[in-house]
């Protein structure tokens with residue numbers, strides 16, 4: 001089976017993004033980046049399918065030069081090769097532009113299955129995978145928690161709201177957007193890191209990058225709630241919190 | 254014209270539909286691009302259309318075809334693409350539900366229209382174009398977004414961002430127009446099976462009076478002992494954000510949020526939880542919410558009644574001590 005996993009590099013979770021001068025994007029030079037977490041689950045799912053059905057896992061990312069690091073990490077975890085659609089404007093591009101860039105780069109390879117994360121931790125469009133499926137002319141399903149390939153078809157478990165699920169079957173080739181928690185992640189081993197150095201990252205230059213929407217103002221979210229922040233050293237704050245929960249909120253006895 | 258697109262399952266309207274209608278009405282009021290119309294798609298949607306007709310709208314379109322009886326991405330994309338291409342609205346507003354996430358990006362790609370997702374409000378117009386506010390970088394920043402073109406644009410609104418009870422009601426019911434959707438059943442590639450719930454859960458958090466919920470801030474599974482100690486001191490059940498259950502540190506039945514349980518205890522104490530929307534929808538009905546988080550900007554403080562900005566590994570042991578003394 002020929003499997004593509006599309007992944008994105010996003011600002012690290014533990015950091016507060018700083019806004020650039022024009023207030024339209026973050027200051028990239030201050031940010032540290034990591035692999036988008038849902039995409040890591042998509043990658044692991046690709047590996048597990050390869051273990052069951054054979055074939056190869058090819059990782060693809062559309063983004064600036066820094067993205068090569070995320071691809072290298074995916075190669076170290078076990079991907080066979082990588083495709084990097086490189087352009088600086090892809091860093092803040094919308095899902096259409098990214099899907100167009102990915103589609104142009106992978107179309108010719110005729111993958112049986114294309115996997116993406118269900119959304120990214122940066123702009124969080126939750127669109128790229130679905131738009132990519134439309135561009136590739138293949139069926140898709142989103143928010144997937146289980147994948148079973150049966151001959152030339154795939155049966156998947158879709159997560160619905162409030163603890164509901166649904167099985168959906170469709171012909172291959174197909175695209176699936178993967179939900180976090182579908183599997184248990186495995187990380188790169190030293191052997192994997194060394195092996196990755198010899199693996200290919202094919203660079204592709206995209207046609208003009210055309211987003212259909214753009215950020216015009218980026219700012220701190222509005223605060224509406226009057227939270228009582230209890231100050232002081234941990235011991236004092238803890239005592240005061242217990243007092244207020246007991247006397248004011250009557251939430252404890 | 255601004256179109257609100259509602260959602261139903263087996264004839265029952267999704268509550269979020271009213272939020273989409275409210276958002277469409279407010280957008281029409283702001284932009285003057287009304288009137289508002291409402292569309293609802295499915296196999297047989299007469300009942301849903303009749304309820305929607307209570308809203309102040311020029312018309313309700315019941316978009317029907319037997320092939321729409323069970324939801325599929327291919328079927329709904331074809332049906333809505335037909336309707337929207339025939340009579341393009343200035344904006345079409347959907348609720349950001351799992352179903353909408355599944356097919357509306359495809360619809361936008363097919364029509365070639367921009368799609369602004371998970372909108373929480375409207376910003377000041379930018380160069381004459383309506384601006385939509387959405388949260389980015391995990392809720393750490395808010396962005397005002399505009400479409401790059403003046404043509405039709407699709408918008409999805411976040412759960413709870415627009416209040417359903419703000420829907421303006423009409424003086425008399427809006428006319429309902431039935432439209433036969435152009436869906437070719439053989440062109441639908443997805444074969445869906447009926448939705449189901451996993452076996453009944455052993456832990457029913459919805460009945461708990463007090464809940465201590467733990468998030469990724471706990472860092473390691475072994476540190477959960479600290480949380481258990483606090484829960485014991487409070488007489489509380491333990492719950493978690495999704496990443497904790499994804500990692501297998503706590504069973505799925507203890508997950509709170511859009512894909513877990515919905516809870517409303519007297520006390521909800523969130524430890525090292527950022528307060529993402531998908532978590533918030535499951536706990537914001539709690540009577541008293543406490544957040545302990547080392548990041549003063551964490552969105553959880555927008556929900557909390559009481560907050561301590563600090564390291565949970567320092568605060569939690571002190572809380573256990575203080576509770577011991579107060580008892």
Ligand SMILES: Cc1cc2nc3c(=O)[nH]c(=O)nc-3n(C[C@H](O)[C@H](O)[C@H](O)COP(=O)(O)OP(=O)(O)OC[C@H]3O[C@@H](n4cnc5c(N)ncnc54)[C@H](O)[C@@H]3O)c2cc1C
Pocket residue numbers: 013118119143391467468469470471493494495496497508509510511512513524525526527528529530531532535545546547548551563564565566
């Ligand atoms: C379709 C979909 C469905 C989802 N369903 C759910 C759901 O049902 N439930 C759910 O919870 N999530 C759900 N999510 C995931 C959700 O979007 C968030 O990713 C998740 O809730 C984040 O969990 P967290 O707050 O534990 O982690 P993070 O967002 O990583 O936050 C960790 C927090 O811990 C704080 N912290 C770190 N160290 C310390 C310390 N030492 N002391 C104090 N604080 C500390 C940090 O400041 C940060 O705020 C869903 C997502 C999607 C896309």
